[in-house]
Amino acid sequence: MTGYVLRRCLLMIPTVFLISIISFAIMQLPPGDFLTNYMIQLEASGQEVDQAMIEALRMRYGLDRPIYVQYFVWIKSFLRGDFGFSFEWNRPVNQLIWERLALTVAVTAATMLFSWVVAFLIGVYSATHPYSVGDYMATFVGFIGLATPNFMLALVLMWVAYSYFGQSVGGLFSAEFIDAPWSWAKVWDMLKHLWIPVIVIGTSGTAGLIRTLRANLLDELNKPYVVTAVAKGVPKMRVLFKYPVRLALIPFISTVGWSLPGLISGETITSVVLSLPTTGPLLLRALQSQDMYLAGSFIMLLSILTVIGTLISDILLAVTDPRIRFD
Amino acid sequence: MNRKRLSMLFLVGCILLTLVTGLAAAAEPGAQLNLDAYEKLSGVSISTFNEAPELAELVTQGVLPPVSERLPVNPAVVVPIEEVGRYGGTWRRYGHLDWATYGYLLHEPLVRWAPDGVTVEPNLAEAWEASEDATKFTFRLREGIKWSDGEPFTVADVMFWYEDVLLNKELTPAIPTWIRTGDNPPVFTAVDDYTFTVEFDSPYALFVEQLACSGTQVFAPKHYLKQFHPKYVDEDELTALVQEAGFEAWYQLYGNLTNVQTNTDLPVLYAWKLTREWGAEGLRAERNPYYWKVDPEGKQLPYLDRVAVYYTSDWEIAFLRVIAGESEMQAVGSNLADYPLYMQNRERGNYRVYLLPGVFPTEPAMMFNQTVKDPVLREIFRDPRFRQAMSVAINREELNDLFFFDLADPRQATIPEPSPFYEDAFAEAYAEYDPERAKALLDEMGLEVDKEGWRLRPDGKRLELTIEARQPDVWVDVAEMVEKYWRDVGVATVVQVRENALWWARVDANEHQVVTQGFMTHPLMIGSSSLNLTGWPAWAPLWAQWISSGGATGEKPIPEVLELMELWEEYKGTVDADARNELGRKMMQIHADNVWIINAAGRAKPTVAIVHNDFRNAPSDWLYGGPYGMEGGFHPEQFWLDR
Numbered sequence: 001m002t003g004y005v006l007r008r009c010l011l012m013i014p015t016v017f018l019i020s021i022i023s024f025a026i027m028q029l030p031p032g033d034f035l036t037n038y039m040i041q042l043e044a045s046g047q048e049v050d051q052a053m054i055e056a057l058r059m060r061y062g063l064d065r066p067i068y069v070q071y072f073v074w075i076k077s078f079l080r081g082d083f084g085f086s087f088e089w090n091r092p093v094n095q096l097i098w099e100r101l102a103l104t105v106a107v108t109a110a111t112m113l114f115s116w117v118v119a120f121l122i123g124v125y126s127a128t129h130p131y132s133v134g135d136y137m138a139t140f141v142g143f144i145g146l147a148t149p150n151f152m153l154a155l156v157l158m159w160v161a162y163s164y165f166g167q168s169v170g171g172l173f174s175a176e177f178i179d180a181p182w183s184w185a186k187v188w189d190m191l192k193h194l195w196i197p198v199i200v201i202g203t204s205g206t207a208g209l210i211r212t213l214r215a216n217l218l219d220e221l222n223k224p225y226v227v228t229a230v231a232k233g234v235p236k237m238r239v240l241f242k243y244p245v246r247l248a249l250i251p252f253i254s255t256v257g258w259s260l261p262g263l264i265s266g267e268t269i270t271s272v273v274l275s276l277p278t279t280g281p282l283l284l285r286a287l288q289s290q291d292m293y294l295a296g297s298f299i300m301l302l303s304i305l306t307v308i309g310t311l312i313s314d315i316l317l318a319v320t321d322p323r324i325r326f327d
Numbered sequence: 328m329n330r331k332r333l334s335m336l337f338l339v340g341c342i343l344l345t346l347v348t349g350l351a352a353a354a355e356p357g358a359q360l361n362l363d364a365y366e367k368l369s370g371v372s373i374s375t376f377n378e379a380p381e382l383a384e385l386v387t388q389g390v391l392p393p394v395s396e397r398l399p400v401n402p403a404v405v406v407p408i409e410e411v412g413r414y415g416g417t418w419r420r421y422g423h424l425d426w427a428t429y430g431y432l433l434h435e436p437l438v439r440w441a442p443d444g445v446t447v448e449p450n451l452a453e454a455w456e457a458s459e460d461a462t463k464f465t466f467r468l469r470e471g472i473k474w475s476d477g478e479p480f481t482v483a484d485v486m487f488w489y490e491d492v493l494l495n496k497e498l499t500p501a502i503p504t505w506i507r508t509g510d511n512p513p514v515f516t517a518v519d520d521y522t523f524t525v526e527f528d529s530p531y532a533l534f535v536e537q538l539a540c541s542g543t544q545v546f547a548p549k550h551y552l553k554q555f556h557p558k559y560v561d562e563d564e565l566t567a568l569v570q571e572a573g574f575e576a577w578y579q580l581y582g583n584l585t586n587v588q589t590n591t592d593l594p595v596l597y598a599w600k601l602t603r604e605w606g607a608e609g610l611r612a613e614r615n616p617y618y619w620k621v622d623p624e625g626k627q628l629p630y631l632d633r634v635a636v637y638y639t640s641d642w643e644i645a646f647l648r649v650i651a652g653e654s655e656m657q658a659v660g661s662n663l664a665d666y667p668l669y670m671q672n673r674e675r676g677n678y679r680v681y682l683l684p685g686v687f688p689t690e691p692a693m694m695f696n697q698t699v700k701d702p703v704l705r706e707i708f709r710d711p712r713f714r715q716a717m718s719v720a721i722n723r724e725e726l727n728d729l730f731f732f733d734l735a736d737p738r739q740a741t742i743p744e745p746s747p748f749y750e751d752a753f754a755e756a757y758a759e760y761d762p763e764r765a766k767a768l769l770d771e772m773g774l775e776v777d778k779e780g781w782r783l784r785p786d787g788k789r790l791e792l793t794i795e796a797r798q799p800d801v802w803v804d805v806a807e808m809v810e811k812y813w814r815d816v817g818v819a820t821v822v823q824v825r826e827n828a829l830w831w832a833r834v835d836a837n838e839h840q841v842v843t844q845g846f847m848t849h850p851l852m853i854g855s856s857s858l859n860l861t862g863w864p865a866w867a868p869l870w871a872q873w874i875s876s877g878g879a880t881g882e883k884p885i886p887e888v889l890e891l892m893e894l895w896e897e898y899k900g901t902v903d904a905d906a907r908n909e910l911g912r913k914m915m916q917i918h919a920d921n922v923w924i925i926n927a928a929g930r931a932k933p934t935v936a937i938v939h940n941d942f943r944n945a946p947s948d949w950l951y952g953g954p955y956g957m958e959g960g961f962h963p964e965q966f967w968l969d970r
Binding site for chain 1: 498499540828854
């Protein structure tokens with residue numbers, strides 16, 4: 001086991017290195033650079049663009065150097081934990097990600113908790129009462145949730161809130177709390193706003209989990225060991241939770257590691273629509289404007305977390321599932 | 328006797344009239360005058376100055392010096408656009424670009440544009456003088472202006488910018504076009520603490536006007552920025568600072584610190600100063616206690632306490648907040664396509680909608696590449712009859728109805744009003760919809776029609792055109808209609824939508840045939856314009872190259888364009904306004920005859936400004952655009968909230 005983990009950790013180094021090259025190369029693929037985009041925006045808003053000013057900026061941002069030099073400068077400081085400067089924000093990338101991280105983790109964690117609890121309850125109910133009215137309803141809602149894009153749901157909610165309640169939805173705080181220091185009132189205000197993204201983002205994940213849990217549990221429920229246990233008079237609930245549910249949970253465990261990158265990427269499109277101060281919109285915007293160091297460092301962080309998350313999932317799986325062997 | 332009395336009456340009447348007109352001139356809404364000039368014109372003397380209660384409090388605490396010491400000797404008096412206001416309130420704005428949402432409020436050049444958009448008024452400089460040949464300019468700064476940290480603003484700040492920023496190769500690798508004639512920068516000379524001269528090696532007739540435009544600051548806070556400049560700091564010390572901040576070179580740190588949206592320590596001369604840097608929750612700014620303008624009652628401006636900009640991931644979400652009534656005023660980021668939505672929500676959002684005229688002469692222009700690679704196409708494109716035909720084939724009224732709510736003004740590409748050399752004839756040249764005339768012109772050129780009704784090129788191939796359209800989306804819509812109009816007269820046209828950066832790359836490489844393009848032009852042709860090939864050269868990239876490189880690269884233009892460029896050179900150096908305007912008129916005549924730039928719809932659509940009903944003193948019809956300093960040119964310091 002220890003050898004396996006060590007081997008996996010060593011393999012992570014070249015993987016991440018390769019990812020860094022690929023992500024940097026992909027960012028260079030679209031024509032132009034950050035300054036081309038900047039010029040277009042300036043111009044669209046009716047501003048004069050002076051070529052000399054653009055030259056000065058190109059030199060200041062180091063965009064006049066060959067791409068491989070840019071790559072090495074970036075990766076060198078990345079290894080030191082300095083993610084570089086964002087062109088668009090004029091601020092260090094570390095700061096930008098950091099100031100959004102707490103709220104991103106809060107939103108993602110709340111969403112995960114929501115979808116797991118709901119999915120677990122409904123999944124178990126559906127599997128134990130298959131083809132009942134309740135099961136059909138849960139399945140129906142689940143499929144709708146799975147099929148509706150999150151951003152669509154967000155837009156509908158926003159429209160309803162605006163046209164029927166005259167209220168602009170979006171953000172995580174009311175105007176009077178944005179600048180206020182943290183207090184219980186501010187936390188309460190955040191919770192009042194949090195439910196919308198949680199439901200919007202949570203529904204699709206919930207639906208998927210319900211279906212997986214239901215299918216797995218249904219398979220297990222008909223197996224002879226369950227029949228035997230019931231026949232021997234073990235109470236129904238006890239049988240259910242002691243054996244088949246534990247097995248049916250394996251897909252949960254195998255995907256838990258994948259949510260690690262989600263903790264910092266947030267649900268990008270939904271966050272954009274709902275105007276959440278999370279990291280997702282930051283990444284999207286960085287990619288659109290070719291804000292190289294911000295986008296690059298972001299993608300690197302996500303990749304590292306994905307690699308670590310996969311490892312965690314594998315380890316957890318090995319621990320919980322006795323069928324897995326290391327040979 | 329009677330006669331004498333009459334003439335006396337007449338005389339008195341004349342005096343009264345001058346007095347009244349004098350007063351009227353002084354009271355022109357939105358004008359800005361020096362205090363002494365204002366007092367002379369209005370006959371009202373401003374002896375005491377007032378300040379915001381917040382600041383008065385700080386004065387009693389001894390934190391701030393009294394208002395009379397903070398104001399300059401001869402402050403600028405702003406005549407309010409609607410009325411004298413009250414102190415207080417926060418101005419909320421939304422968006423994802425800090426330099427637009429906040430930066431566009433900051434516009435304090437040496438001189439500024441008067442409300443008419445073509446004359447200049449004193450601003451940081453209280454007076455100026457140009458030599459007769461327009462090579463030497465003398466500026467007199469307002470004595471006693473202070474930076475937002477209380478340090479005096481003097482000629483030292485101008486000389487610092489000149490010697491250590493403009494002439495520093497690392498900060499300014501290339502001298503910007505607006506501060507040079509020919510290849511050389513001018514010579515700045517300090518006369519005394521408040522007077523300096525600028526000397527060019529050849530005439531620069533509109534230099535003062537150029538300084539009124541945005542992006543042409545000729546000063547920087549020396550006392551603060553010299554701490555980060557190698558000329559003033561020990562090298563090791565500076566290297567330590569640079570590394571600590573995570574940069575590689577000093578000019579990167581310096582450039583970062585001059586950013587008004589992220590450096591809260593940077594001293595400014597604006598009405599507000601930054602208190603919280605741009606980040607996840609936007610940015611905040613508060614009143615600059617040393618602001619150097621007053622209202623006609625002697626109250627120190629600005630009226631508004633604070634500016635709060637909130638981050639939204641894009642403009643659409645920003646305007647969702649704005650139309651919910653959560654902004655006091657915002658123009659930047661509005662979209663004319665959403666005009667019905669803005670109008671629909673006026674009552675609920677408690678705001679009014681203003682349409683501000685812009686400085687884009689076209690919406691959008693259709694440009695035939697005169698230097699296109701295909702020699703046969705080149706010959707066709709260069710025939711004026713072809714461009715005239717393509718222009719009259721376009722139904723501008725219909726485009727205006729379809730896409731611009733009848734708000735664009737259908738016309739040909741020319742200098743926009745209020746230019747002194749604007750003429751209706753230029754705007755009407757080949758702007759009428761007349762497909763029959765288009766066909767006749769094409770016939771006259773000898774472009775034959777094949778069996779299916781398509782025009783043929785002289786080499787027998789079908790004449791096929793590709794319009795490369797780019798965002799904004801409405802340009803793509805317009806291009807698709809133009810495709811239909813041109814097909815109607817037998818020219819096989821297709822539209823290709825290109826992503827912005829790719830579009831630029833292709834135009835740069837001279838790969839295009841026809842493109843949609845918008846461009847800016849100041850009514851006095853200050854700054855770049857496509858009309859004189861100093862910018863947006865998509866209609867002749869190789870000629871523009873030839874001109875800017877002095878004939879070293881590119882291709883030599885045709886005689887008409889060479890004449891245009893000679894007129895332009897003469898225009899820049901002509902001091903006499905009438906003679907200069909005549910040159911401008913001649914240039915526009917050449918354009919009207921040749922229609923190299925075909926305007927598809929009309930003069931640029933207006934910019935929509937959404938103004939809360941409690942928000943006062945916002946202009947409803949001022950020119951909005953880069954040269955005018957965007958919202959910053961609207962005297963944001965005299966905006967106030969009636970709440």
